[in-house]
Amino acid sequence: MNNHLSVIGVPMDLGQMRRGVDMGPSAIRYAGMIERLEELKYVIDDLGDIDIPRPERNQSEKLDNLRNLNEVAEGSHRLAVEVDKVVEKGRFPLVLGGDHSIAMGTLAGIAKHYENLGVIWYDAHGDLNTGDSSPSGNIHGMPLAVSLGIGHEKLTNILDYQPKIKPENVVIVGARSLDEGERVLIEEKGMKVFTMHEVDSMGMPKVMEETIQYLKDRTDGVHLSLDLDGLDPNEAPGVGTPVMGGLSYRESHLAMEMLYQSQMITSAEFVEVNPILDEKNKTASVAVGLMGSLFGEKLK
Ligand SMILES: NC(=[NH2+])NCCC[C@H](N)C(=O)O
Ligand SMILES: [Mn+2]
Numbered sequence: 001m002n003n004h005l006s007v008i009g010v011p012m013d014l015g016q017m018r019r020g021v022d023m024g025p026s027a028i029r030y031a032g033m034i035e036r037l038e039e040l041k042y043v044i045d046d047l048g049d050i051d052i053p054r055p056e057r058n059q060s061e062k063l064d065n066l067r068n069l070n071e072v073a074e075g076s077h078r079l080a081v082e083v084d085k086v087v088e089k090g091r092f093p094l095v096l097g098g099d100h101s102i103a104m105g106t107l108a109g110i111a112k113h114y115e116n117l118g119v120i121w122y123d124a125h126g127d128l129n130t131g132d133s134s135p136s137g138n139i140h141g142m143p144l145a146v147s148l149g150i151g152h153e154k155l156t157n158i159l160d161y162q163p164k165i166k167p168e169n170v171v172i173v174g175a176r177s178l179d180e181g182e183r184v185l186i187e188e189k190g191m192k193v194f195t196m197h198e199v200d201s202m203g204m205p206k207v208m209e210e211t212i213q214y215l216k217d218r219t220d221g222v223h224l225s226l227d228l229d230g231l232d233p234n235e236a237p238g239v240g241t242p243v244m245g246g247l248s249y250r251e252s253h254l255a256m257e258m259l260y261q262s263q264m265i266t267s268a269e270f271v272e273v274n275p276i277l278d279e280k281n282k283t284a285s286v287a288v289g290l291m292g293s294l295f296g297e298k299l300k
């Protein structure tokens, strides 16, 4: 694994309606992230936080069922520019959210450097909505669709190219809340999804084995997009859209350890940590713990 990490915080809370997720990057750093990774002998540049635009008052609230479209697009664009530079320098981008809408910026910055970027979308949700299909108008439910080139032009065209990724290079893990339009898209594109049903029936070792094998055969780099709501809300309560029956802390550690062993992850982001909804920074600590496993911590 690339031993030079560049950390970028993204205090974005405009992709959904619960305030506080903009403090996610601070909460994750406060939970000891940098020290934890330094312990593993990584060289770390913390690039600080991206400046996120604040919406003007009186703007028409939800144009095309896309809440805060212009600000989210601009924030993601700024993130994409920074991530692009990090990859250009040969460093591993580690992005801290912020709500999941930021993934469209992260992927825009990374994917131009790969022919076939793979993505592991670790999440209770598919985030495959568009303005047309979204029940909420919240853009954090759309970044995977946007990265596939599906959605509003202001979002799909960040850094002036699209699509960022191909549907066959994506694996979704932990899904248990998919909207109708998302199911249709998954079916139509033949996307690989391990729902909680598969995790329960196959077990996490098999799910990750298959994920790793599948991506190894077809990609030249793999981005991990980890939404903390993929985990069960009992273990990661500090998220804005919790869904019961999620991945356990232990399953998630195992998944991260297997990814470390595979040596295939080339970038990562940890999103949706909301300290206002959290219990004593538990969810941020879970994020840092999972990073420990992803970057090679071992018990012996
Ligand atoms: N990144 C997330 N937590 N996304 C939740 C999305 C929830 C729902 N599917 C929506 O579109 O509103
Ligand atoms: Mn989610």
Ligand SMILES: [Mn+2]
Pocket: 100, 123, 125, 127, 140, 227
């Ligand atoms: Mn998500």
